[in-house]
Amino acid sequence: MQKAMLVDTSKCTACRACQVACKQWNQLPAEQTEFKDTYENPANFSPVTWTKIVFGKEIPDPENGRVHWPFSKQGCMHCTDAACIKVCPANAIYRTELGTVYIDEDRCIGCNYCAANCTYNVIGFDRVANVARKCTFCFDRITNGEIPACVKTCPTGALQFGDRDEMVALAKKSLKNLQAAGNEKANIYGLTELDGLGVIYVLEDGPKTYGLPEDPKIRLSTHIWDIIFKPVRVLVVAAAVFALWINRGESKKKEGL
Ligand code: SF4
Ligand code: SF4
Ligand code: SF4
Structure with a gap:
């Protein structure tokens, strides 16, 4: 049964509780960052930052002169057509029985090819341990009947987790509501990209606004x-x-x- 995560950006407030929950559950330490003229922090994914809230380009509302700030939780997309699996020479990255993409650290030889080839640039390379690391979809939790820590923590319901078909149905329902409210640009991302992503997004604007590639392709x-x-x-x-x-x-x- 393929599992998936729904990220409904229309419900995200950028509180970043998901970022903190990921660190806490996976025992990932904080890292030193610096102010880069944006609320987005840290700037990049790393071996100890597996998910983060990406702050997109502000969308001006011509009717009231206000701006709408698009936020999206990003990390490993658990792609069906996964570049990381294709390039790993040690077979250390594989698809699990739940359809997620997993790095077996014991088999990782530290060549860094997966990080260099990941379509979404979300793999962090730990130079001390010489292994690649990324979001596991909380594999230890979901194989024990729990939902991922980030989803459990999200206070607004922007994150959901379950069977992929259910997540797609929820995404379509949310899209319908947004369109009924007059948002013509609302769309779903992840249904067909790279043969289907494990993370389905409801976006209020085009993917580029959220820093996502419109038509992701493996090099x-x-x-x-x-x-x-x-x-x-x-x-x-x-x-x-x-x-x-x-x-x-x-x-x-x-x-x-
Ligand atoms: S997002 Fe990157 S690390 Fe995740 S499955 Fe796709 S290619 Fe692999
Ligand atoms: S699924 Fe687990 S590992 Fe992935 S971002 Fe959420 S908390 Fe982190
Ligand atoms: S916890 Fe939920 S609302 Fe808060 S930043 Fe993460 S996805 Fe957005």
Whole structure:
């Protein structure tokens, strides 16, 4: 059963309780940041910041002269067509039975390819431990019948978690309400992007306003790497097994002498 998270930006107040809950549940320490002329903080994802509220470009309202500030909670999108899975040479990143994308730190060799190729630039690389880290959708919670910590904490209902079909239905309902209220630009993001994201967004304006790519694509170099590297990896493993088999045979011969 594929799980998904709904981020309804029309309900988000940018309180950032989700950011704090993520840090608390996953025992991620705070990091030193600096003021960059924006309320968005920290500026980037890192090995200890797996989710954050992205402050989009203000939308002016010509009717009342006020501005509407678009906020969106972002992090790993748990893409169906995931560049990180394609490039990992150690098979350390994989899709779980719940449809989420998971990094197995024990298998991670610290090559950093996933971070360099992630379509949404959300992977943090821990240089001390030499491993890549990102949102797990709180895998330890959702496999124990709990919802992710960020969703549990959100005070406005902007975040929801459940079966993907249910999240899509909720997104469509919210879109209908926004359109009925006169928002012609409202849209849903994540239904088809990269064959469907694990995070479905209800946006009040185009994706670009929220810093999201309109038509995300996996780089050509990633496809080439995937196509060329995978057969080579099979050959390397086969060669290693063959070498071990030969070695064992030689050792047995020597023992027999
Ligand atoms: S957002 Fe990046 S890390 Fe997450 S699944 Fe997609 S490519 Fe992988
Ligand atoms: S799902 Fe869990 S790991 Fe992912 S952003 Fe929410 S709290 Fe953090
Ligand atoms: S907790 Fe909910 S309302 Fe607050 S910033 Fe996160 S998504 Fe928005």
